[in-house]
């Protein structure tokens with residue numbers, strides 16, 4: 661019995677666009693609520709949400725029970741954290757702040773069992789192998805891992821070609837907020853120079869045959885990114901959706917003229 665197949669990885673390989681949402685409420689219950697909203701994938705955020713591994717795992721399980729594919733973003737590209745996440749059953753990882761091919765190469769190795777990598781062997785204890793019940797897990801797990809690396813700085817942009825060329829890197833995700841900040845446009849992910857950098861990066865990622873990912877909280881920008889070739893894209897978050905919905909509801913009831921939206925959304 662092999663490791664479970666990864667439908668998100670298959671969709672990227674077949675170039676089927678995947679629509680996603682950020683999940684940052686750090687609540688398995690909230691993740692389960694959102695998992696019924698019809699997104700192809702949900703990003704469980706271990707970087708900017710107050711998540712530890714047990715809480716990430718609980719949210720992962722809540723989403724995995726739905727038709728949405730759970731992707732976990734770790735706070736950092738750390739071999740030990742990657743090992744723990746894969747052992748709880750995560751098959752698609754998003755790693756932030758990748759800036760060199762050397763860093764990317766080590767991240768690929770951290771997701772693979774020897775001889776192709778350095779992932780520690782603990783499958784007998786791991787939920788990923790159904791606690792040893794998937795008897796061929798060790799020899800079939802590698803192929804179902806989907807590794808997505810974040811390019812969100814000028815250094816990362818400079819390394820896009822080498823990183824995208826690496827075997828074991830399935831997609832590159834452009835982080836517009838941090839990229840804008842690094843480019844000197846803090847709070848302006850929609851700046852024309854940031855958009856130009858995204859267009860250039862998308863072209864290089866596509867040339868390498870890898871998937872192009874991005875996220876935005878602006879629907880017009882989302883349609884632009886889709887037209888520019890995004891293969892997987894998040895178009896909002898649970899947190900900002902909750903802020904907006906509850907704020908607008910009160911304002912509309914109170915008859916306030918123009919419901920104030922969350923100004924942070926523009927800079928996210």
Ligand SMILES: O=C(O)C(=O)C[C@H](O)[C@@H](O)CO
Nearest residue numbers: 708812835836837838839928
């Ligand atoms: O830099 C970015 O943009 C991202 O990586 C996405 C943000 O971190 C996400 O948390 C939305 O704010």
